[in-house]
Amino acid sequence: MLVLGIESSCDDLSMALVDGGKVLSNVTATQTLDHAPFGGVVPEIASRRHLEHLEPTLALALEKSGKSLGEIEGIAATFAPGLVGSLLVGLNFAKALAFARNLPFRGVHHIEGHLWSAFLENEAQYPFLALAVSGGHTHLYYVKDFGSYELLGHTVDDAAGEAFDKVAKRMGLDFPGGPAVERLARAGDPRAFEFAVPQVKGRPLHTSFSGMKTAAMDYLANLEVERHPDLAASFQRGVVRALIAVLRRASEARPVRQLVAAGGVACNGPLRDALAALAAERKIPLVLPAPKYCTDNGAMIAFTGEKYLSSGRTHPLSLNACARLPLGADA
Numbered sequence: 001m002l003v004l005g006i007e008s009s010c011d012d013l014s015m016a017l018v019d020g021g022k023v024l025s026n027v028t029a030t031q032t033l034d035h036a037p038f039g040g041v042v043p044e045i046a047s048r049r050h051l052e053h054l055e056p057t058l059a060l061a062l063e064k065s066g067k068s069l070g071e072i073e074g075i076a077a078t079f080a081p082g083l084v085g086s087l088l089v090g091l092n093f094a095k096a097l098a099f100a101r102n103l104p105f106r107g108v109h110h111i112e113g114h115l116w117s118a119f120l121e122n123e124a125q126y127p128f129l130a131l132a133v134s135g136g137h138t139h140l141y142y143v144k145d146f147g148s149y150e151l152l153g154h155t156v157d158d159a160a161g162e163a164f165d166k167v168a169k170r171m172g173l174d175f176p177g178g179p180a181v182e183r184l185a186r187a188g189d190p191r192a193f194e195f196a197v198p199q200v201k202g203r204p205l206h207t208s209f210s211g212m213k214t215a216a217m218d219y220l221a222n223l224e225v226e227r228h229p230d231l232a233a234s235f236q237r238g239v240v241r242a243l244i245a246v247l248r249r250a251s252e253a254r255p256v257r258q259l260v261a262a263g264g265v266a267c268n269g270p271l272r273d274a275l276a277a278l279a280a281e282r283k284i285p286l287v288l289p290a291p292k293y294c295t296d297n298g299a300m301i302a303f304t305g306e307k308y309l310s311s312g313r314t315h316p317l318s319l320n321a322c323a324r325l326p327l328g329a330d331a
C-alpha cells in the first residue's frame with residue numbers, strides 16, 4: 001500500500017513514501033540554521049517554517065519516489081507528542097489531503113514511529129526490548145507485538161538528548177548538542193571526569209540525567225576551554241553507561257529476542273558500540289536504525305502508518321494533535 005508519511009513534531013518537516021514496507025523517498029526540510037542563534041527550538045518559528053516547507057517537501061518526496069499524488073493510497077502523520085503548533089501543521093496538511101483525495105488516514109505516535117524505524121531494514125522478533133532515546137524521551141518498552149508496548153522504565157527528569165543539548169549549550173557548542181558533544185569528545189579522555197551512574201531508588205529500570213547534567217555544569221564552572229573535550233567525552237561515557245545499565249537489567253529480567261534502540265541519541269557512536277557489546281554479552285541480536293533514520297524522519301511515520309492502514313485501522317479526520325501522550329494510551 002503506497003503511504004505518504006508526514007513528521008512535523010519538532011523542527012524538522014519530513015515526508016516519505018513507503019510501499020510494502022519499502023522506503024521510496026524520504027525528504028527532510030531542516031531548520032537548524034533558523035534556531036541556532038537561540039540555542040534551542042523556538043516553537044513559533046518552527047511552525048511558521050513548516051508551513052513554508054509543506055508544498056516543496058511534498059513535491060520533492062513525490063519526485064524522488066517516482067510516484068504521483070494520484071497514486072497515494074493512504075496518509076499518515078505524527079499526531080503526538082511534540083510541539084503542538086508544529087504537530088498541527090503536518091497533521092492538518094495530512095488530513096486535508098486525505099479528505100480531498102478520499103484516502104484512509106492514520107495518526108502515528110511519534111515514539112511508536114521511532115521504535116519502528118529500527119525495522120525499516122530488519123525483521124522484528126517478539127518480544128523485544130526497545131529503548132527510545134531522543135530529545136524528549138528516554139523510555140524503555142517491552143514489545144510483545146506490533147501495537148503492544150509495555151513501559152518498563154523512563155527517565156525521571158531530563159531526557160538523554162536534552163541533557164546532551166544543555167551541556168553542549170553551556171560549552172558554547174552548536175545546537176543540536178548531541179552531535180556536537182560527540183564530535184568534541186573524540187579528542188577527549190572519557191575517564192578524565194567522574195560521572196556516577198544514576199540509581200532511582202526502588203525503580204531499577206528508571207534512570208535520571210539531571211544529576212549528571214548538574215555535575216557537568218559544576219565541572220564546567222572553572223574549566224579552561226582546552227579541557228572541554230575531556231568533559232564532553234566523560235559526560236558522554238556517563239550517559240552511555242546509564243542507558244546500558246537499565247537495558248542490561250531489563251534484558252536479565254525477561255525473555256528477549258531482540259534489543260532495539262531508536263531516536264536521535266541512537267546516532268551516537270559510543271552508544272551504538274556499547275549496545276553492540278551488551279548484545280554480544282547477553283547473546284541477544286541488536287537492531288539499530290541507520291543513523292539517518294534515528295533522528296526525526298517521515299519514513300518511520302509512513303512505515304508505521306502503513307502497518308495500521310493496510311489492516312484497516314484508520315483514525316477519523318477529527319483526530320487532534322496532542323502535546324503530551326504516553327505511547328499505548330488512546331488518542
Ligand code: KG4
Pocket residue numbers: 010133134135136137160161162164165176177178179182263264265266267268269294295296
Ligand atoms: O529523535 P530526535 O531527532 O528528536 C526528538 O524526538 O527529540 O532527537 C533529537 C535529539 C537531540 O537532543 C540531539 O542532541 C540528539 O537527539 N542527538 C544526539 C546525536 N544526534 C542527535 N545525541 C548524542 N549523540 C548524537 N550523535
Ligand code: ZN
Pocket residue numbers: 110114134135263264295296
Ligand atoms: Zn523524535
